[in-house]
Amino acid sequence: MADSTSTHTVVPPVAPLAPPTKPDFHPTLAVSNIKNNIPIMLDMDTDRYGTWAELFRIHARSHRVLHHIVPVADKPPPPVTDPTYEQWATLDATVLQWIFSTISIDLMTTIMEPDSTALIAWTRLADLFHDNQNACAVTLEQEFSTVRMEAFPTIAAYCQRLKTLSDQLRDVGAHVNNHRLVFQLISGLTDAYKGVATLIRQSNPLPSFHQARSMLTLEEAGMAKMKPAEPPTAYVATQSRPSVASSQSSDRRSSNRSRSHNSKGHGGNRGNGGGSRSGTSQGSSPPMPPQPQYFPYQHWGWAPPPWAMPPCPYPTS
Incomplete structure (x- = not known):
């Protein structure tokens, strides 16, 4: 009686599928304003291409995208079927935006073309500034x-x-x-x-x-x-302007002289004009109104007394 052996098929366990790996975050995508790193606006009139290009290369090197404007033999652009092409295209478009944001509108319209790359725009700019x-x-x-x-x-x-x-x-x-x-x-x-x-x-x-x-x-x-120091402006103005007290004193002296001259003139007229008739008795002069008194110390805060000052005597005819 033959022994019958049963054969069992061993199925190997199936390994779980690995989750899709996310591409690493590139530092180029973190740049919000390129003008903070490249403050020069390139223009044909200013002729600062050398300085602008050097700043741009330094910024591109620090963000690991220098190969997008300076081609490298061992790092060509990936083909469209390559899985890394999408990230490369995103980074290239970002570098192209950097170029357009730091040049004038005239230069941008000169070098811009549909489906252009950062390397094409960079080369056209170099040709524009190196032709002449x-x-x-x-x-x-x-x-x-x-x-x-x-x-x-x-x-x-x-x-x-x-x-x-x-x-x-x-x-x-x-x-x-x-x-x-x-x-x-x-x-x-x-x-x-x-x-x-x-x-x-x-x-x-x-x-x-x-x-x-x-x-x-x-x-x-x-x-x-070593230049001599100039006097302050306030000091010069003070020296060139007369003091207030001296101007008030001169005004009082001129007013006193005019009153004295007027008093003498009135007395002479009264003495020589005895025959005139003016509604008053002959030989007597009408009383003069009291003259205002001047106090030379009013600008020091001294005030006249509250009672009325007696009138000064005037000569009669």
Whole structure:
């Protein structure tokens, strides 16, 4: 009798499905206002492309999206079928918004096209500012060679203008080294800075531009302290305005002289006009009304007595 063996099929347990992983939150999406990090508004008239581009590259590098404007060989854009394409497209659109938010409307309408990427917009901007390099270099070179301190209020403003022009020349391919920048700085100074200019010129090695600027700034502060202090405005006004007491005293003296002159004139007329008839008896003069009394110390707070003052005697005919 043959033994019958029963076979059992073992089914392996099914592993539970892993939940879909959420993409990591990218720091680029946390930027709410790009103008806080790139305060320069790029325009064709201002010609600050070099400064704007450097600030933009620094900001893109800090947020790990530099490859969207500077292509990398080992990091090309993913294909549309790639699962990471959606996140890449979101980040690229964010960088494109950064570009449009920091340029003028004229530049934005010039480089904008449907379905554009951040790299395309970045390349078009670079071409716009690099096409006329030779013409810009000639204009900037002429302005750089004619900068003088007389046109600026302070040393800081004068040095800042020279540094800006040198940066613009560097952006168009005409690099300005430190020696030329320092020599142009001291050649445009006024006569008041001759001593410092001679000291910088005779230094060996020649100081850097920032060191020369610091020396000129200290000299400017020292000359400002040596200027004589002007008197306060209130003191000048007090010295030029006469005192109130002296003006009142002069007014009283002139009034007393006029009263004395009038009294003498009335007495002479009464003595010489005895034959006139004016409704009064001949030889007698009508009583004069009491004259107001002047007290020279009223401006000190002293008041006259409350009783009436007796009239002064007047001469009769």
